[in-house]
Amino acid sequence: MKSTNITWHDSKVTKEARQKQKGHKSPVIWFTGLSGSGKSTLSVEVEKALYESNIHSYRLDGDNVRHGLNKNLGFSPEDRKENIRRIGEVANLMSDAGLVTLTAFISPYREDRDEVRELMDEKEFIEVYVKCSLEEAEKRDPKGLYKKARSGEISGFTGIDAPYEEPNAPELVVETDQQTLEESVASVINYLRENDYIDA
Numbered sequence: 254m255k256s257t258n259i260t261w262h263d264s265k266v267t268k269e270a271r272q273k274q275k276g277h278k279s280p281v282i283w284f285t286g287l288s289g290s291g292k293s294t295l296s297v298e299v300e301k302a303l304y305e306s307n308i309h310s311y312r313l314d315g316d317n318v319r320h321g322l323n324k325n326l327g328f329s330p331e332d333r334k335e336n337i338r339r340i341g342e343v344a345n346l347m348s349d350a351g352l353v354t355l356t357a358f359i360s361p362y363r364e365d366r367d368e369v370r371e372l373m374d375e376k377e378f379i380e381v382y383v384k385c386s387l388e389e390a391e392k393r394d395p396k397g398l399y400k401k402a403r404s405g406e407i408s409g410f411t412g413i414d415a416p417y418e419e420p421n422a423p424e425l426v427v428e429t430d431q432q433t434l435e436e437s438v439a440s441v442i443n444y445l446r447e448n449d450y451i452d453a
């Protein structure tokens with residue numbers, strides 16, 4: 254921590270008051286999984302479904318955030334750690350502001366994800382493991398990146414020559430190589446309903 258002589262100022266409007274005003278809770282839904290597992294596709298559809306139910310939500314996506322806030326970061330383990338730390342802080346602010354916040358980052362290291370969990374209020378961090386075999390993700394290869402990684406054009410690619418650490422106890426697992434997109438979306442929305450984050 255480099256900053257010193259700083260003081261926290263409380264707001265008169267609490268997170269609970271914001272949630273009450275909006276009529277729903279404001280968890281962070283943290284999608285994690287391999288490139289090509291379906292994080293972006295799924296989070297876009299969940300965001301749309303929430304919007305159509307008048308639930309205020311916002312999505313933070315790896316590729317998008319790396320165009321702006323995190324454009325000075327690459328894919329070394331240190332940079333990925335800093336990427337996830339910043340996103341965790343931003344997601345926590347959005348959650349505090351009363352938004353259902355969806356994040357779609359590979360977030361390959363368990364320790365980095367757990368640090369974000371620690372930032373949040375209990376029950377406000379929903380880790381969703383977007384589970385998909387490497388074989389299927391590589392077959393999909395939506396951006397042609399696995400091909401580049403296999404040919405050596407990209408190094409340090411998750412799943413090929415960089416690690417992905419599966420969550421030990423995620424709140425939810427969606428198996429996108431076993432389910433349709435519609436089924437995966439429904440399982441996220443049902444989780445939110447069954448656990449009283451949004452109205453049934």
Ligand SMILES: Nc1ncnc2c1ncn2[C@@H]1O[C@H](COP(=O)(O)OS(=O)(=O)O)[C@@H](OP(=O)(O)O)[C@H]1O
Nearest residue numbers: 287288289315328333336358359360361409410411
């Ligand atoms: N070396 C390497 N490894 C993994 N991914 C790579 C790499 N280089 C570029 N890309 C592209 O960057 C997207 C992943 O960014 P993230 O911010 O989600 O990564 S991380 O959480 O910091 O690991 C990832 O997006 P998704 O495919 O949507 O996961 C890729 O498009």
Ligand SMILES: Nc1ncnc2c1ncn2[C@@H]1O[C@H](COP(=O)(O)OP(=O)(O)O)[C@@H](O)[C@H]1O
Nearest residue numbers: 288289290291292293294395429432433434437
């Ligand atoms: N159940 C599913 N959930 C999400 N995506 C799926 C599913 N089944 C197939 N797909 C396809 O898999 C690909 C996932 O790509 P993308 O969402 O960019 O992954 P990621 O963001 O994890 O890199 C898309 O082409 C999507 O249509």
